[in-house]
Amino acid sequence: MDNLNCFFSSYSTPDDIVPVPDLLKGKDKRADTAARIAVLAASNMLQEKPNIDLTSLNVVVINREGCKSHINKVSNGIKNHQPAQGFFVRGGPQTLATYTALALDSHGAAFTFVGDKNILSDAITTAFYLANNIDNGATLITVVVKNHGPGYQANSALILGKSGHLEGVSSLEEKTLHNHLSQAFELDAN
Amino acid sequence: MDAFIVHPNAFTSLGHSENLWRNLLDGRCGLTAANTIFPEFFPDNFSKIGAISGLSTHDSRLMQILHRVGYSLIPEEANNCELILGASSLGDLEGSFAGDPFGCIQHYLENNKPTLAPLFNGVISSACSSGTDVLSLAAIMVHQQKYDVIGVLAVDCLDQGKLLQHVTLGTQAQDCARPFDINRTGTSFGEGGGFAMIVNERGLKKLHADQVFKICGFGMSCDAKHITAPDETGETPALAITRALLASGLAPADVGYINAHASGTPLNDQVESIALHKAFGRTLGNIAVNGTKGAIGHLLGATGLVEAILTCWSLSNQHAPGTVGLENKDEALNLPVTVGGFSEKILKPIGLSTTLGFGGVNSAIVIESLN
Numbered sequence A: 001m002d003n004l005n006c007f008f009s010s011y012s013t014p015d016d017i018v019p020v021p022d023l024l025k026g027k028d029k030r031a032d033t034a035a036r037i038a039v040l041a042a043s044n045m046l047q048e049k050p051n052i053d054l055t056s057l058n059v060v061v062i063n064r065e066g067c068k069s070h071i072n073k074v075s076n077g078i079k080n081h082q083p084a085q086g087f088f089v090r091g092g093p094q095t096l097a098t099y100t101a102l103a104l105d106s107h108g109a110a111f112t113f114v115g116d117k118n119i120l121s122d123a124i125t126t127a128f129y130l131a132n133n134i135d136n137g138a139t140l141i142t143v144v145v146k147n148h149g150p151g152y153q154a155n156s157a158l159i160l161g162k163s164g165h166l167e168g169v170s171s172l173e174e175k176t177l178h179n180h181l182s183q184a185f186e187l188d189a190n
Numbered sequence B: 001m002d003a004f005i006v007h008p009n010a011f012t013s014l015g016h017s018e019n020l021w022r023n024l025l026d027g028r029c030g031l032t033a034a035n036t037i038f039p040e041f042f043p044d045n046f047s048k049i050g051a052i053s054g055l056s057t058h059d060s061r062l063m064q065i066l067h068r069v070g071y072s073l074i075p076e077e078a079n080n081c082e083l084i085l086g087a088s089s090l091g092d093l094e095g096s097f098a099g100d101p102f103g104c105i106q107h108y109l110e111n112n113k114p115t116l117a118p119l120f121n122g123v124i125s126s127a128c129s130s131g132t133d134v135l136s137l138a139a140i141m142v143h144q145q146k147y148d149v150i151g152v153l154a155v156d157c158l159d160q161g162k163l164l165q166h167v168t169l170g171t172q173a174q175d176c177a178r179p180f181d182i183n184r185t186g187t188s189f190g191e192g193g194g195f196a197m198i199v200n201e202r203g204l205k206k207l208h209a210d211q212v213f214k215i216c217g218f219g220m221s222c223d224a225k226h227i228t229a230p231d232e233t234g235e236t237p238a239l240a241i242t243r244a245l246l247a248s249g250l251a252p253a254d255v256g257y258i259n260a261h262a263s264g265t266p267l268n269d270q271v272e273s274i275a276l277h278k279a280f281g282r283t284l285g286n287i288a289v290n291g292t293k294g295a296i297g298h299l300l301g302a303t304g305l306v307e308a309i310l311t312c313w314s315l316s317n318q319h320a321p322g323t324v325g326l327e328n329k330d331e332a333l334n335l336p337v338t339v340g341g342f343s344e345k346i347l348k349p350i351g352l353s354t355t356l357g358f359g360g361v362n363s364a365i366v367i368e369s370l371n
Helices: A033-048 A068-079 A095-104 A117-133 A171-186 B017-025 B061-073 B076-080 B101-112 B130-143 B160-169 B201-206 B235-248 B266-286 B300-317
Strands: A006-012 A058-063 A110-115 A138-146 A152-160 B004-012 B083-087 B120-125 B149-156 B192-199 B212-222 B257-259 B288-290 B350-357 B361-369
Touching: A006 A033, A006 A171, A033 A058, A033 A095, A033 A138, A033 A152, A058 A095, A058 A117, A068 B160, A095 A110, A095 A138, A095 B212, A110 A117, A110 B101, A110 B212, A117 A138, A117 A152, A117 A171, A117 B120, A117 B130, A138 A171, A152 A171, B004 B017, B004 B061, B004 B076, B004 B201, B004 B300, B017 B300, B061 B101, B061 B149, B061 B192, B076 B192, B083 B101, B083 B130, B083 B300, B101 B120, B101 B149, B120 B130, B130 B149, B130 B192, B130 B212, B130 B300, B130 B350, B130 B361, B149 B300, B192 B201, B192 B300, B212 B235, B212 B300, B235 B266, B235 B350, B235 B361, B257 B300, B266 B350, B300 B350, B300 B361
Parallel strands: A058 A110, A058 A138, B083 B120, B083 B149, B257 B288, B257 B350
Antiparallel strands: A006 A152, A110 B120, A138 A152, B004 B192, B004 B212, B149 B192, B212 B361, B350 B361
């Protein structure tokens, strides 16, 4: 484990009433619930590993549902020719990553993998590559799922880039990371 | 990078395959007035959109587009793929697949491409950069030799609900997309898709492709400033371009062609031109620059892959089609952009494709034609 360059954290909520994260105060606060969970999970992760340079941080989120509740509101509104206010700030799964980047003032990559646990291994491969190849930065990777109850579960990992170790990802690192992130899917209600 | 593009193909309102390329080179426009596509929903809206003709407004548009894309673009060689990665922004906004392009693509493949269905793992979502990012992420995975052959499939649709949101937001043009034009008022949203196979050297040996394009490198950045408006300083879009060039080991002077995002919204084109000047400096004047949204529309989550494919075709044909819709250049932008009705010779085989998406996501990819 000495070579491990990853740090882990988990975050969960008992229900779907989620306050605006402190990190979004003074910024755009219109994040949908799933995006708020992603930001709160990031905040929780960074308490575990403070004092890292977030400027070039890459944000990778894995989620299957996106902002389903907001999409439903939009669909219903269309029937009456009503545009949905805030649609473009709440309407897409990418907002889970972009709100996190906004909250952290991070200028690395920011995108969401939409899929189930089958995409996890590929997401981890790209997360390691980005951590090691963009400005010697780091990657925050988070799985956000709606759990069996009314709440959410988010498992995160912070991958720090290894200077001079660009291509190698040890199987131990990958396996440990995979196990941690996949635990969130075990709680997935879908 | 050890990553190559083979069998790139795109489906748009202006056709697909060779037909699409000829139409672009001839300066044709595939846009149609919104009231002819959605007469009941938009009876008085004459602004032009890049809608695929002949689609029913009562069934899933994304599914209908997938059928066209699957039939026209996915070659027999796709059976060599070890992974299929999708890219889309939101897909349909109504019906059983509302906001669920993953579910829609999965359903399509299971029922129409059963050999590919088990290989489909997920969809990349980064708004209008999704199509560029799926290329870059596939390039990472073949470069790392996790896979040798990956199929990337980017699709998105413009249903009446999505157009309603854009009309309300003011991003849909009053008439049509006029990229980098002094009279530009917005973009022309559209729909369609692209498919390409991303391979490494080992994968290349398995396939016998006529044309091969190298992915030299890519760059991504996030503004982290505003959820819908771009960074007005152009700093972070420039960062994505600079990262792409750095990752490619190339200098700005090595680039012969830029397929710009060029949405035609007043702010996007201004920000993008600032970013290009920051990243390329004086060498920008020697590069052929164009945008294709005035011809085919803004294909939302598919736009990045489709425009990267058009970049491949432009490089292999050594010609940049004129920018349809551009009649009176906005001189304040000071860009060497090719106006509509003319094509421009590309002098170097290396091109850049850029996308700027909602959420402040910026992506750039550098491609070299090896043909």
